[in-house]
Amino acid sequence: MCVAFPGKVVEITGDFGKVDFGNGTVRDNILLSLVNAKVGDYVLVHAGYAIQVVDEEEAVRTVEIWNEMTKDLPQEKKRQDFNEIVGGGE
Amino acid sequence: MSEYLSILKYYRDPNLAKALRFKIAELAKKIEENIMIMHVCGSHEWTITHYGIRSLLPENVEVRAGPGCPVCITPATDIDDAAKLALDGVVVATYGDMTRARGTRMSLEEARALGGDVRVIYGVQDAVRMARREPNKDFLFFAVGMDTTAPATAFEMIKGVPENLSFLVSYRYTPAIQGSVMESNVLGIDAFISAGHSVTVTGLKPYYEYFLKSKKPMVATGFEPIDVLMAIYMILKQIDEGRPRIENEYTRSVTWEGNVKAQEVMDRVFDLEDGYVRGVAVFPRAGFRLKEEFRGKDARAQYGIRDRTKTQDEYVAGARCGEVVMGLIDPPECPLYRKTCKPEDPKGAPMVSQEGTCWIWATHRIVNVSPRCRR
Numbered sequence: 023m024c025v026a027f028p029g030k031v032v033e034i035t036g037d038f039g040k041v042d043f044g045n046g047t048v049r050d051n052i053l054l055s056l057v058n059a060k061v062g063d064y065v066l067v068h069a070g071y072a073i074q075v076v077d078e079e080e081a082v083r084t085v086e087i088w089n090e091m092t093k094d095l096p097q098e099k100k101r102q103d104f105n106e107i108v109g110g111g112e
Numbered sequence: 113m114s115e116y117l118s119i120l121k122y123y124r125d126p127n128l129a130k131a132l133r134f135k136i137a138e139l140a141k142k143i144e145e146n147i148m149i150m151h152v153c154g155s156h157e158w159t160i161t162h163y164g165i166r167s168l169l170p171e172n173v174e175v176r177a178g179p180g181c182p183v184c185i186t187p188a189t190d191i192d193d194a195a196k197l198a199l200d201g202v203v204v205a206t207y208g209d210m211t212r213a214r215g216t217r218m219s220l221e222e223a224r225a226l227g228g229d230v231r232v233i234y235g236v237q238d239a240v241r242m243a244r245r246e247p248n249k250d251f252l253f254f255a256v257g258m259d260t261t262a263p264a265t266a267f268e269m270i271k272g273v274p275e276n277l278s279f280l281v282s283y284r285y286t287p288a289i290q291g292s293v294m295e296s297n298v299l300g301i302d303a304f305i306s307a308g309h310s311v312t313v314t315g316l317k318p319y320y321e322y323f324l325k326s327k328k329p330m331v332a333t334g335f336e337p338i339d340v341l342m343a344i345y346m347i348l349k350q351i352d353e354g355r356p357r358i359e360n361e362y363t364r365s366v367t368w369e370g371n372v373k374a375q376e377v378m379d380r381v382f383d384l385e386d387g388y389v390r391g392v393a394v395f396p397r398a399g400f401r402l403k404e405e406f407r408g409k410d411a412r413a414q415y416g417i418r419d420r421t422k423t424q425d426e427y428v429a430g431a432r433c434g435e436v437v438m439g440l441i442d443p444p445e446c447p448l449y450r451k452t453c454k455p456e457d458p459k460g461a462p463m464v465s466q467e468g469t470c471w472i473w474a475t476h477r478i479v480n481v482s483p484r485c486r487r
Contacts, residue, residue: 024153024180024260024309024335025467028116037271038237044117053237056263056374064116066309066365069207069257070235071264073374074312074365078116081364085122088338092131 026068028076031059041067123336132341133168139348140170147173148300149347150439152180152290153307154467155335161472163337166482173344174484176439179289180307182257183209183465184437185389188426190282191215193417194254198228205239206254208232209465212458216426236265243277251277252411258286260310262400263374266381269406278411281400284387286310288398291322294330299438303329303347305340308362315370316358327356334362381406390461391427391434428453433460436469442481443470450474
C-alpha cells in the first residue's frame with residue numbers, strides 16, 4: 023500500500039498537524055510524530071500519517087544529475103541514433 | 113504551491129524520457145540477453161501503465177508486476193472474519209478499497225448492505241476517535257496494508273486506545289515478500305524495482321540479507337515516470353557491468369536506515385511471523401502479530417477467531433487472481449477480465465483496489481497482453 027502524497031506542513035498541534043497538498047486540498051489531523059517535520063517542510067503522507075520528510079535539496083540534485091548525464095545527447099542526434107538503434111519511427 | 117511540487121514537473125519531462133529511452137535501448141542492445149524486471153508496488157504499476165512505459169522499452173527488456181497490492185494479498189479468511197463481526201454488531205472500520213474485496217462469502221460492503229455497520233476511514237486515528245465518541249459500541253479496526261501502514265497503528269497502540277476498540281491485524285512485511293521472490297528462481301526474475309514508500313519506512317537494510325543470497329540487482333524507486341525509467345536504466349547498467357548491487361534512485365525519500373522512529377514503534381508492538389499472501393503462498397516472516405503486551409487488543413483473541421491463515425483460498429470459479437498477483441500472467445489472460453469482472457463490479461481483489469493490476473489495466477482499457485520476452 024504505497025500510495026503517499028507529498029504535501030506541505032502548515033500547522034502542528036501536538037502529534038498531529040495540518041498538511042496542504044496543493045490545488046486547495048488541505049487535510050487536518052495528519053500524524054506527524056514519526057518524522058522530524060517543521061512547519062514549511064514537505065512530507066510524504068500515507069494513510070493519515072507522514073512517513074518521511076522530503077529532502078528537497080536531494081530532489082533538485084537528482085534532476086541536475088539527470089540533465090548532466092543526458093546533456094551529451096542533443097535532440098537531433100538523439101533522434102537519429104535512436105532510429106538506428108531501435109529501428110522504426112520515433 | 114511552490115518549491116518541491118514545482119520541481120516534480122522535471123520528473124515528467126518528455127525530453128529527459130526520450131534521452132533515457134535512448135540510453136536504455138543502447139544498453140539493452142549491448143546486453144543482448146532477455147532481462148526480466150519485477151516491481152512490487154501497485155503505484156509503480158499505475159505509473160508504468162499510465163505513462164505507457166512498457167511501450168518505450170526494447171524487445172528484450174520486460175517489466176512485470178509482482179505482489180504489491182495490499183487489498184489483493186489480504187487473505188479471504190480475514191475478510192470473512194471482519195464481515196462476520198460486522199454482522200454480529202461490531203462496528204468495522206477500514207480503508208475504502210478494502211470494503212469492496214470479497215472474502216470466500218462476501219465483501220464488507222455486502223455485509224453493510226445486510227445491516228452491518230462498516231465505516232470507511234482515512235487513517236487509524238479516525239477509528240480511535242470514533243471509538244471514543246461512541247463508547248457504548250464495540251469497534252474493530254481491520255488493519256490491512258504493508259510495513260508502510262503499520263507504524264501509525266503501532267503509534268496509536270503505544271499511546272493507548274479506547275477499551276472498546278480492537279484490531280484485526282493483517283499487515284504484511286514487504287522485504288520478506290520481495291526477499292522470498294528474490295531467492296526463488298521459479299519466476300526467472302533477473303532484477304527488482306523496490307516499492308519506494310515501503311523502503312522509505314523500512315530502509316534498504318532489511319533487503320541486504322536477501323541480496324547477499326540472490327545477488328540480483330535491486331533499485332529503490334520513486335513514482336514519477338522518469339523515476340521508473342531511471343531505475344530500469346540503472347538495473348541495465350548493473351547487469352552490463354556484471355556488478356549487481358542495491359541502489360537508491362529515490363534519494364529524496366529513501367535511506368539505508370529508513371524511518372528509524374517508525375521502525376521502533378513497529379518493533380515495540382509487532383512480531384514477525386509467517387504470513388499468507390492470498391492465492392499465492394505462505395511467506396516466511398512476512399506477517400505481523402501483536403506482541404504479548406498488546407494481545408488484549410487482538411480481535412482474534414477477543415472474539416475467539418481461529419487462526420486459519422494456512423487454509424486454501426477461494427476465488428470465484430475461473431478467476432486467476434493469484435497468477436496476476438505474482439506476475440505469472442497479464443490480466444487479459446484471465447477469462448473473467450473485463451467480462452464478468454470489471455472495476456464497477458469486481459469479482460477478484462486485483463480488480464477492486466486502485467493498486468491492483470487488473471483495476472489499473474482495465475481502467476486504462478488494455479485488452480492485449482504485453483509482449484513478453486520469455487513465455
